[in-house]
Amino acid sequence: MTNRTILHVDLDAFFAAVEQRDRPELRGRPVVVGGAGSEDARGVVSAASYEARRFGIHSAMSLREAYRRCPDAVFLPVDGRRYQQASRDVMAILRRFTPLVEPISIDEAFLDVSASAALFGDGPTIARRIKTEVREEVGLTASVGVAGTKLVAKIASDLRKPDGLVVVSWGEEAAFLGPLPIGRLWGVGEKTAAALAEYSVRTIGDLAALPPDLVVRRFGKHGASLVERARGLDPDPVHDGDPAKSVGHEHTFDVDTSDMEVIERTLLGMAEGVAGRLRPAGVRAGTVTVKIRDDSFRTITRQRTLTEPTDLTDPIYSTALALARPEVRGMRVRLLGVTASNLGEREQLSLFDATEPRHRRAVEAADSLRRRYGEGTVTRGRLLGAGLPAPFERDPRNPLDRRSRGVPVDSDEPPADQPGRDTQADTEVDEIPPDEA
Ligand code: DCP
Numbered sequence: 493m494t495n496r497t498i499l500h501v502d503l504d505a506f507f508a509a510v511e512q513r514d515r516p517e518l519r520g521r522p523v524v525v526g527g528a529g530s531e532d533a534r535g536v537v538s539a540a541s542y543e544a545r546r547f548g549i550h551s552a553m554s555l556r557e558a559y560r561r562c563p564d565a566v567f568l569p570v571d572g573r574r575y576q577q578a579s580r581d582v583m584a585i586l587r588r589f590t591p592l593v594e595p596i597s598i599d600e601a602f603l604d605v606s607a608s609a610a611l612f613g614d615g616p617t618i619a620r621r622i623k624t625e626v627r628e629e630v631g632l633t634a635s636v637g638v639a640g641t642k643l644v645a646k647i648a649s650d651l652r653k654p655d656g657l658v659v660v661s662w663g664e665e666a667a668f669l670g671p672l673p674i675g676r677l678w679g680v681g682e683k684t685a686a687a688l689a690e691y692s693v694r695t696i697g698d699l700a701a702l703p704p705d706l707v708v709r710r711f712g713k714h715g716a717s718l719v720e721r722a723r724g725l726d727p728d729p730v731h732d733g734d735p736a737k738s739v740g741h742e743h744t745f746d747v748d749t750s751d752m753e754v755i756e757r758t759l760l761g762m763a764e765g766v767a768g769r770l771r772p773a774g775v776r777a778g779t780v781t782v783k784i785r786d787d788s789f790r791t792i793t794r795q796r797t798l799t800e801p802t803d804l805t806d807p808i809y810s811t812a813l814a815l816a817r818p819e820v821r822g823m824r825v826r827l828l829g830v831t832a833s834n835l836g837e838r839e840q841l842s843l844f845d846a847t848e849p850r851h852r853r854a855v856e857a858a859d860s861l862r863r864r865y866g867e868g869t870v871t872r873g874r875l876l877g878a879g880l881p882a883p884f885e886r887d888p889r890n891p892l893d894r895r896s897r898g899v900p901v902d903s904d905e906p907p908a909d910q911p912g913r914d915t916q917a918d919t920e921v922d923e924i925p926p927d928e929a
C-alpha cells in the first residue's frame with residue numbers, strides 16, 4: 493500500500509464558536525447553545541464554548557444541569573441556518589486543496605491530500621493553510637490531525653483541541669496510538685472495552701500486543717479488524733461522496749420565442765444560475781452544453797470544452813451563446829437549457845487562480861452578499877426586470893448542491909421536494925452520458 497496523507501479537520505466548539513464570532517461581546521465568555529434557549533428546561537446542550545467547558549459543561553448534558561453548573565453562562569437557542577452556512581463555507585475551503593473531501597458531520601471532514609503536495613505542499617503545510625484560511629475567511633478555529641490513515645488523523649485532531657495541529661508521521665501510527673485508552677479506538681464501545689479488560693487491555697497498545705487469533709476467537713471478525721486498527725492499519729479510503737457529473741438549468745418559455753434579446757437574457761440567467769451552484773460546491777466546469785427545443789419539439793444539444801475550467805458566469809454565458817446563436821436563427825424556441833459538466837480537477841484550478849484573482853474576488857464577494865441577503869440580491873443589470881425566474885435555485889437532487897449544503901443538522905431547511913416557485917418546475921438537472929461529455 494502506498495503512503496497516503498490524510499487530514500481530519502474538526503471545528504472547535506462549533507455552534508458556540510459561530511455565536512461568539514457573530515456577537516463579539518460573547519467572546520471569552522461561557523456560551524451554551526442548546527434547545528430553544530434559556531427557557532427550555534427540558535433541552536440538552538448542543539455545544540459549549542471552551543470557557544463553559546471549564547465548568548464541566550459538555551454536549552448532551554441537560555440544559556438544567558448546565559445552568560446549575562454555571563448560571564452566568566450565556567444560553568442561546570440552536571440557529572441551524574447560520575451553522576449550515578458556516579459549514580458550507582468551511583467545506584468550500586477544504587475543496588481548494590483536494591477534490592477528495594469526505595464530510596462526516598456538519599463540522600468535520602476527512603481530506604486525502606496525497607496528490608496535492610506539488611501544488612500546495614505537504615500534509616502539515618496544507619493543514620496550517622486550512623487553519624489560517626478558515627480563521628481569516630470564516631472566523632472560526634479548526635483542529636487538524638495529519639496522518640497516513642483516517643483513524644489516526646481523527647484521533648490526532650482531537651488531541652490538542654482547540655486550535656490544535658497534530659502530525660503523526662508515516663510508520664509512527666502504532667507508537668502514537670499505543671498509550672491511548674482503548675476506548676479511543678473506533679469500534680470499541682463500553683461492552684467491548686469491558687470484555688477486553690478481562691485480557692488486561694487498557695490501552696490501544698495493549699490490544700496491539702495481543703495474539704490476533706486469541707482476539708479473533710473471542711471477538712470474531714470484528715476482533716481481527718480491531719487488532720489491525722490498534723496497530724495503526726486502516727485501509728478505509730477517503731470517499732468523496734457521490735460527485736455530480738453536471739449541473740444545469742432549463743427554461744420553458746410561456747410563449748415560444750424567436751426574439752434574440754429574450755434568448756440571450758435567458759441564457760445569461762441560466763449561466764448565472766449554473767455558476768452560482770458551481771462556486772459554493774468548490775468545483776469548476778470544463779464543458780458547457782446548450783439544449784434547444786423548437787416549437788415542433790425537435791431537440792438539439794451542442795457542447796464545447798472550455799480552454800480553461802471555470803465557475804464564472806461570463807465564460808459559461810459566452811460559450812452557451814456562441815453555441816446557441818447559429819442554431820436558433822429563424823427558430824421558434826420553446827425551451828433552452830445550459831449545463832456545465834466535466835467538473836473538478838484540481839490542477840486546472842491553480843491555472844485559473846493565477847490568471848484572474850481580481851475578478852474572482854469580486855465574484856466571491858457577490859456570492860457572499862447573496863448568501864447574506866438572499867439569492868437574487870446581486871444580479872446583472874440585464875437580468876433585472878426581465879421577468880425571468882430567479883436563476884439561483886439549487887437542486888437538492890443534485891449531489892453537487894447537496895455537497896455544498898454540508899451535512900444537514902436539523903430540519904429548518906425547507907423540505908427538498910417542496911413545490912417551490914415557478915423556477916423549480918422548470919429547473920432540472922441534466923446528466924450527460926459520459927460518451928457525450
Ligand atoms: N452537536 C449537537 N449535539 C451533540 C453533539 C454535537 O448538537 N450531542 C453539534 C453541536 C456541535 C457540533 O455538533 O457544535 C459539532 O460537534 P463536535 O462533537 O465536533 O463538538 P464541538 O465542535 O462543539 O466541540 P469540539 O471542539 O470538541 O469539536
Ligand code: MG
Nearest residue numbers: 502503504599
Ligand atoms: Mg467540533
